[in-house]
Amino acid sequence: MxxxxxxxxxxxxxxxxxxxxxxxxxxxxxxxxxxxxxxxxxxxxxxxxxxxxxxxxxxxxxxxxxxxxxxxxxxxxxxxxxxxxxxxxxxxxxxxxxxxxxxxxxxxxxxxxxxxxxxxxxxxxxxxxxxxxxxxxxxxxxxxxxxxxxxxxxxxxxxxxxxxxxxxxxxxxxxxxxxxxxxxxxxxxxxxxxxxxxxxxxxxxxxxxxxxxxVPADDALGVDDRRRLADAEAIMRHRIVDRLMEEGVTVRDPATTYIDAGVAIEADVTIEPGSHIRGHSRIATGSTIGPNTVLRNSSIGANSLVTQSTIEDSTIGDSVTVGPNAHVRGGTTIGDHCELGNYAEVKNSMVGKGVKMHHFSYLGDADVGPGVNYAAGAVTCNYDGVAKHRTTIGAGAFIGCDTMLVAPVTIGAGAVTGAGAVVTKDVGAGERVAGVPARPLPERANR
CATH class of the missing domain: 3.90.550.10 (Spore Coat Polysaccharide Biosynthesis Protein SpsA; Chain A)
Known part of the structure; x- marks a missing residue:
């Protein structure tokens, strides 16, 4: 006024x-x-x-x-x-x-x-x-x-x-x-x-x-002890879920769904049972969250699926699949059409479009180009006991099973690491390395 x-x-x-x-x-x-x-x-x-x-x-x-x-x-x-x-x-x-x-x-x-x-x-x-x-x-x-x-x-x-x-x-x-x-x-x-x-x-x-x-009795509820605090939480939660359903959001089980007041969810989103959507999270149309998923101050793009996973302070693109049992930690951006499978963990990383990281892998403090395949058991060794260091992986690279990327290190576009490789030095574009420590492999003979 x-x-x-x-x-x-x-x-x-x-x-x-x-x-x-x-x-x-x-x-x-x-x-x-x-x-x-x-x-x-x-x-x-x-x-x-x-x-x-x-x-x-x-x-x-x-x-x-x-x-x-x-x-x-x-x-x-x-x-x-x-x-x-x-x-x-x-x-x-x-x-x-x-x-x-x-x-x-x-x-x-x-x-x-x-x-x-x-x-x-x-x-x-x-x-x-x-x-x-x-x-x-x-x-x-x-x-x-x-x-x-x-x-x-x-x-x-x-x-x-x-x-x-x-x-x-x-x-x-x-x-x-x-x-x-x-x-x-x-x-x-x-x-x-x-x-x-x-x-x-x-x-x-x-x-x-x-x-x-x-005035309505609920509006006048004064919270002066922990019991009243729980009462207020339950009433507010019901109001939030009821409003979202009126706006076109499917909530499978309101009794086991917890959505904070600052959350924004578009129409045609589905929230499965046991989901906790906290802080200022945003979910775009067509996505499915849960069951048993926690989102905290995170943004989920359109037509994505997050199953039985935890995402904190991160941004997920369109048509992404996460989980089950994945953990996306603070400062992470996942590009469109990515796949994060069971027990994948990503922290403080930029992950490009179409990256596949299906299971039992860790990306920390990394910049990953589009189209990278990050195989089972691969890990960025980002902490040397004193400081954190970044890893860069170029577009289309193939990171083999159980590869250890010892940061700071750069993997060039289209490069390949063999299973179990411990990479301590930069790998050039299109180069293939394997072993402990990883060494270049001879070029493949023409077929």
Whole structure:
């Protein structure tokens, strides 16, 4: 939204420690489907195109700041003095905003659509409260109304609140002018903290208008322990898989398929059972992944097949077959129409079009030209005990079974190494070598 025009501001509360998580990591930095909880909330908040977006940080502030990254304003709450204190510290960060939306950073299932609905419901109100109705309100406060149905306060969870069925979901919208005029009047509780919920009673006492907007229970799920974290993961995973199936992706068994929020999959891809697709992986149309495959921050081209293998931080071209039981490690690019068979491992290598590497082989720190045949048991010996070295294999070369390529070494285009060769010196284009150490073979007699 243009910062020169009035518009809503968003405050994301992310300062708490989360003691019930029993973790050294701040609560909001625990991940749900590959993304921190606070990042899920920030992404949802962008649906209303906020004029300003502030994140309140406190416990392990630097960790949270680094994890969230640029694009938001950070407000530090140096002492944990409650949600009222946290919001008051955002006065300057919300300058120029006509409405202030307050969200919890531990609600990863919150959607942009829910925030849009909450903001719309607050159009003429002094305060809007997100609510839902559940049988077990747990530790959440309830919304209390008078005989005419008007909200008079938010009652914290206690025995006296058991008759109230509307649960405070913990998301609010305030008229900005009213908020900054009154936030400083919020008193301290017995614990010495100032709670944002006290503002509801203040609005009612002043004759202001409070609206409630019912939101889905899942959206309001606050994660405060490991059980809730697992619940949120399961719900998010279901949402992701359901969306992908609607977009034309076949997921054979959603119950055993794990796909992160940052993954992009095109239509007509098939995901077999037991597959884990993590990070920012990309899969192009027509490819099949799995079963029992792990992709992490990797790109798979069109019409490729990856079976029971692990691919990390790598790029796979079109019409490639990988596996079963292959391992493609970080920094690798596999060209189109390549074949990597069982127990093939490739690391930090550039592999050209049409290379065949069928089984029990290792390529590390290598540049491989197109059309190379890399036979069973061949290995690049890339580490000398001190440093890593690269191997270069030219187009159309044939690397025989159990060949050891001792880097740094270059194999020329069309060259051939015999079975069991230990190559310690460069091999020229079209040259044939064999033996330990490898030596040139005589030219074949004309037939």
């Amino acid at each position: 243009n910062k020169g025009t009035p518009g809503p501001g968003v405050i994301v509360l992310a300062a708490g420690r989360g003691t019930r998580m029993r973790s050294t990591l701040p609560k909001v930095l625990h991940e749900v489907c590959g993304r921190t909880m606070v990042s899920h909330v920030i992404e949802a908040a962008r649906a209303i195109e906020p004029r300003r977006l502030a994140v309140v940080i406190g416990h392990e502030a630097d960790l949270v700041r680094d994890a969230v990254g640029p694009g938001v304003e950070f407000v530090e709450q140096t002492s944990m003095l409650g949600t009222g204190d946290a919001v008051e510290r955002c006065r300057e960060a919300m300058a120029g905003c006509d409405r202030v939306v307050v969200l919890n950073g531990d609600a990863p299932l919150l959607t942009g659509a829910t925030i849009v609905a909450l903001l719309r419901g607050a159009a003429e109100a002094t305060m809007a409260i997100a609510v839902n109705r559940v049988e077990d309100n747990g530790a959440f406060g309830r919304v209390e109304r008078d005989g005419d149905g008007n909200v008079v306060r938010i009652r914290e969870a206690d025995r006296q609140a058991e008759g109230y069925t509307e649960r405070n979901a913990g998301f609010y919208v305030f008229d900005s002018a009213w908020l900054w005029k009154n936030i400083g009047r919020v008193g301290e509780s017995d614990s010495g903290e100032r709670y944002l919920t006290a503002l509801a009673a203040m609005v009612a006492e002043q004759g202001g208008t409070i609206t409630t907007v019912e």
